[in-house]
Amino acid sequence: MGSCLIILILISRVLRVMKVLLIQPPIRDFYETSIRTQPIGLAYLAGSLQSSGFEVDILDCRQKKKTPVPLSPELSYLRDFYPFEDRGPFKLYSGYYHYGMGWGEIEQKVAESDADVFGISSSFTPYHKEALEVARIIKAWDRKKIVVMGGAHVSCDPESVVKDPRVDYAVLGEGEVRFPELLHEIKKGAAGRMDQIDGIGYRKEGEIRITPPRRFITDLDALPYPAREFFCPEDDSIQGLRSTMIITSRGCPHRCAYCSAHLLMGTAFRTRSPEKIIEEMDECQRKYGTRFFDIEDDNFTFERERAKRLMGLIIKTFGERGLKLTAMNGVSFASLDGELLRLMRKAGFDTVNLSLVSTERTTKERMGRPKTASSFDTVLGEVEAAGLQAVVYGIFGMPGQTLDEMVDTLIYLMGKRVLIGPSIYYPTPGTPLFERCKAEGVLPLYPSQWRSSAFPIETGDFNRVDLVTLFRLTRAINFVKGRMDRAELDEGVTWEGLLKGLRDRSNAGAGGREGTLMTEHSAAWRRILWLLHEERSFFGLKKGRGGRAIVFKEKSSKKVLDYFFEKSRDVPILRSD
Numbered sequence: 001m002g003s004c005l006i007i008l009i010l011i012s013r014v015l016r017v018m019k020v021l022l023i024q025p026p027i028r029d030f031y032e033t034s035i036r037t038q039p040i041g042l043a044y045l046a047g048s049l050q051s052s053g054f055e056v057d058i059l060d061c062r063q064k065k066k067t068p069v070p071l072s073p074e075l076s077y078l079r080d081f082y083p084f085e086d087r088g089p090f091k092l093y094s095g096y097y098h099y100g101m102g103w104g105e106i107e108q109k110v111a112e113s114d115a116d117v118f119g120i121s122s123s124f125t126p127y128h129k130e131a132l133e134v135a136r137i138i139k140a141w142d143r144k145k146i147v148v149m150g151g152a153h154v155s156c157d158p159e160s161v162v163k164d165p166r167v168d169y170a171v172l173g174e175g176e177v178r179f180p181e182l183l184h185e186i187k188k189g190a191a192g193r194m195d196q197i198d199g200i201g202y203r204k205e206g207e208i209r210i211t212p213p214r215r216f217i218t219d220l221d222a223l224p225y226p227a228r229e230f231f232c233p234e235d236d237s238i239q240g241l242r243s244t245m246i247i248t249s250r251g252c253p254h255r256c257a258y259c260s261a262h263l264l265m266g267t268a269f270r271t272r273s274p275e276k277i278i279e280e281m282d283e284c285q286r287k288y289g290t291r292f293f294d295i296e297d298d299n300f301t302f303e304r305e306r307a308k309r310l311m312g313l314i315i316k317t318f319g320e321r322g323l324k325l326t327a328m329n330g331v332s333f334a335s336l337d338g339e340l341l342r343l344m345r346k347a348g349f350d351t352v353n354l355s356l357v358s359t360e361r362t363t364k365e366r367m368g369r370p371k372t373a374s375s376f377d378t379v380l381g382e383v384e385a386a387g388l389q390a391v392v393y394g395i396f397g398m399p400g401q402t403l404d405e406m407v408d409t410l411i412y413l414m415g416k417r418v419l420i421g422p423s424i425y426y427p428t429p430g431t432p433l434f435e436r437c438k439a440e441g442v443l444p445l446y447p448s449q450w451r452s453s454a455f456p457i458e459t460g461d462f463n464r465v466d467l468v469t470l471f472r473l474t475r476a477i478n479f480v481k482g483r484m485d486r487a488e489l490d491e492g493v494t495w496e497g498l499l500k501g502l503r504d505r506s507n508a509g510a511g512g513r514e515g516t517l518m519t520e521h522s523a524a525w526r527r528i529l530w531l532l533h534e535e536r537s538f539f540g541l542k543k544g545r546g547g548r549a550i551v552f553k554e555k556s557s558k559k560v561l562d563y564f565f566e567k568s569r570d571v572p573i574l575r576s577d
Helices: 002-015 040-051 073-080 103-113 125-141 152-156 158-163 175-187 261-265 274-288 304-318 338-347 361-366 373-385 403-414 432-439 464-485 495-508 524-535 558-568
Strands: 019-024 027-029 055-060 066-068 097-099 117-121 146-150 169-171 200-204 207-211 241-246 292-295 324-326 351-357 389-396 419-424 514-516 539-543 548-553
Touching: 019 040, 019 103, 027 125, 040 055, 040 117, 040 175, 040 241, 055 103, 103 125, 117 125, 117 175, 125 146, 125 152, 146 152, 146 175, 152 158, 152 261, 158 169, 158 200, 158 207, 169 175, 241 274, 274 304, 304 338, 338 373, 351 373, 373 389, 389 403, 389 464, 403 419, 403 464, 403 558, 419 464, 464 524, 464 558, 495 524, 524 539, 524 548
Parallel strands: 019 055, 019 117, 117 146, 146 169, 241 292, 292 324, 351 389, 389 419
Antiparallel strands: 027 097, 066 097, 169 200, 200 207, 514 548, 539 548
16 A cells, blocks of 8 residues: 555656746846836747646746835946936936845745746846846745746856856757756656757756757747736736737847847747738737737848738738837848838838947948948938838947047937937847957956946947947937927027027026026026037036026036037937937
């Protein structure tokens, strides 16, 4: 009788369904782009794990709440750049926050989960510390629980991830096949053969072992749809419409020097069939009322004819402008033409996000993006003709760039009918530019500093104050463009003409640097723009005694501002729409 009971217990252990909890950690930063935090990668993993017979749940710790926290010591230098009391029209950030669940709440959720395996997403190197804290909580609760970590950071730097005793396994690259394979081997215990799985990291007998990714999923249509039932539709909305992310292709052949996309998804461009994409969109609309789709591909328009066919099917299925569409991850302007842009507009796009990087040809070539500014001008004309708006991103602060080049790029975009997206370069492990930062001794010591908001790189050609000033300049230019959009300023005015008007208004108004605390719709912005030119410094507004507004000077680079006003004085400023 006793032996039969032992056999039954052993059989029940073998047959017991393994429970997996997938976790998106909270983050700490000056800002969060909340409309892009839906953990679609974890939903893809959940769908694959379910189809492989595992019990799955998702814990999204990055909820829509934020708690002020002190700046960490390694980020303390940023206090000079971000005066949190600033209420002026060109302010940058208003605080440093913990976005999402507190650690105590996460600990409670972990204990309630009854999971056997915890899969933690580590998507961005500066946020890896938060992912490790979640792992610490799990191991402190029960050290026998298995912690698996995946995501972009893990694919870029797997050795350092596996070195940490809080992490048992790392999954590199695409996880939909590897993660279930790993779990099946874990269930076998001592008989498991981890070395047979490509794209994982683990420790064996004190030695770190990494099996490089060799396989990438070729048949994307065979993947289960993301398990969106774990999301709360009411929490995901854009412009009042229920929204979700959707992926139509994977892989990036470009190998840009600053980008790590190929480390996660490979260099071979692979696509889903337009019919399967339409089927998924239709399911989202029927089940969750989704009307807003953000296409999160790295190279959505890489195959131009395929993109045209997809746009045509969306129009046929959902009607002309029956949906709202975006591609916030950006599209390559080299793959666009007038016909595709017109189809995108009819399908539901209002805006296209484009990456220019720089107007300097040699920089674009060094970064693996050799297209010229003249071809970019042609695409911008077609964007405007199609009735679309454009947000154009320049990258500032890369090793090898000069201040003149960065300011020239800014002036070029100022004279185009676009909004300017300033991307401050951040070093990503595993990329050629990261290795250059290390070789030249300009890589900051702490990974938490490797983020745009920390202005990580300083060289002999530029420092952090220069980059902060460029960043604020884009805010000021976009602000002026916005006033043109509202017909408060004439499109095509030059800085010389704008400043004459500002000077006249300022002299006619109350003098001094105090007054009532004014919103961006009052005369405050005019005075601050005028002071920017006259004193070659940015100014902010803060609340003084009795609610009086005090104008104060921001830390600024006179060198950048002198060059900008000298070169841009006669350049017409164009609105953004």
